[in-house]
Amino acid sequence: MNIKTFYCNPYRECTYVITSAHPDNDNPSDISETECLIIDPGMYGDREEQRVWDYLAKNQLKPIAILITHQHPDHICGREALEKQYGNLPVYGSDFICPAENEQITLAGMTFTMLRTPGHKEDSICFYFETEKIMFTGDTIFQESIGRTDLPGGDFTTLINSLHRLMTLPDDTQLYPGHGLPTTIAHEKQFNPFL
Numbered sequence: 213m214n215i216k217t218f219y220c221n222p223y224r225e226c227t228y229v230i231t232s233a234h235p236d237n238d239n240p241s242d243i244s245e246t247e248c249l250i251i252d253p254g255m256y257g258d259r260e261e262q263r264v265w266d267y268l269a270k271n272q273l274k275p276i277a278i279l280i281t282h283q284h285p286d287h288i289c290g291r292e293a294l295e296k297q298y299g300n301l302p303v304y305g306s307d308f309i310c311p312a313e314n315e316q317i318t319l320a321g322m323t324f325t326m327l328r329t330p331g332h333k334e335d336s337i338c339f340y341f342e343t344e345k346i347m348f349t350g351d352t353i354f355q356e357s358i359g360r361t362d363l364p365g366g367d368f369t370t371l372i373n374s375l376h377r378l379m380t381l382p383d384d385t386q387l388y389p390g391h392g393l394p395t396t397i398a399h400e401k402q403f404n405p406f407l
Contacts, residue, residue: 213230213231213232213233213322213341213344213346214230214231214232214233215228215229215230215346215388216228216229216230216267217388218255218260218263218264218267220254220255220256220260220286220290221254221255221256221260221286221289222256222286223254223286223391224391224392225252225254225286225287225390225391226252226254226388226389226390226391226392227250227251227252227253227254227255227264227290228250228251228252228348228388229248229249229250229251229264229267229268229273229275230248230249230251230320230322231246231247231248231249231273231320231321232246232320232321232322233246233321245272245273245274246271246272246273246274246320247273247274247275247276247319247320247321248268248273248274248275248276248320249275249276249277249278249279249319249320249322250264250275250277250278250279250294250301251278251279251280251281251339251348252279252280252281252287252288252348252350252390253278253287253288253289253290253291253293253294254286254287254288254289254290255289255290255293255294256286256289256290260290261290261293261294261297264290264294265297274298275294275298275301276301276302276319276320277301277302277303277304277319277320278291278294278295278301278302278303278304279303279304279305279339279348280303280304280305280306280308280337281305281336281337281338281339281348281349281350281351281352281390282305282306282332282333282335282336282337282350282351283305283306283307283333283335284333284351284363287350287351287390291303304317304326304339305326305335305337306328306334306335306336306337307335310326310337311326313325313326313327313328322341322344323341323342323343324339324340324341324342325339325340325342326338326339326340327339327340327347327377327378328374329349329350329352329371329374329375329377329378330367330370330371330374331352331358331359331361331366331367331368331369331370331371331372331373331374331375332350332351332352332358332359332360332361332363332366332371333351333359333363333365333366334365334367335365336350336351336352336359336374337350338350338352338378340381345382345384345385345386346385346386346388347378347381347385347386347387347388348388349378349387349388349389349390350389350390351389351390351391352371352374352375352378352389353375353378353387353389353395353400353404354389354390354391354392354395355387355389355392355393355394355395355399355400356395356399356400356403356404356405357392357404357406358371358375358404358406359371359390372406375404375406375407376407378397379397379400379401379407381397382397383396383397383398383401384396384397384398385397387400
């Protein structure tokens with residue numbers, strides 16, 4: 213899996229563009245468009261949108277779906293622009309297309325499940341790509357921290373329960389949060405003060 217991270221909006225939210233393989237920049241004329249997924253489109257304004265459009269065009273990537281970890285404005289503010297640029301895309305998340313908890317979904321050559329992890333917000337979802345041992349966590353967990361629970365829909369006890377559930381995953385699972393740098397289950401077990 214190839215993961216491209218864009219830090220967007222005043223909150224430095226992580227917008228991810230993911231593909232099943234690394235884009236081939238050497239010979240773009242020799243490859244057809246590669247399908248990709250956009251996780252938490254937080255682009256805010258023309259400049260941030262253009263950075264994403266340029267990356268997609270350079271690598272001949274075609275978005276085929278949007279994955280939303282939760283509906284706070286910093287994680288969805290670029291959705292409208294994305295759909296205006298690339299058409300009406302299916303959206304996966306709690307209030308959108310939301311299959312059963314353990315149901316596998318395959319898009320753009322990648323298979324994932326959606327894990328409900330309320331606490332930061334009642335609609336929080338983590339997207340778990342088990343084969344790659346990668347999870348996109350939104351604001352459920354950060355490197356050595358967790359999402360805040362003082363906003364509407366937040367609940368500290370509920371979030372702690374969600375975190376303990378995530379800690380049952382393999383230690384080498386890589387976590388890509390909604391803000392900040394990637395981490396792993398093993399690192400968080402050892403260094404996250406909330407665990």
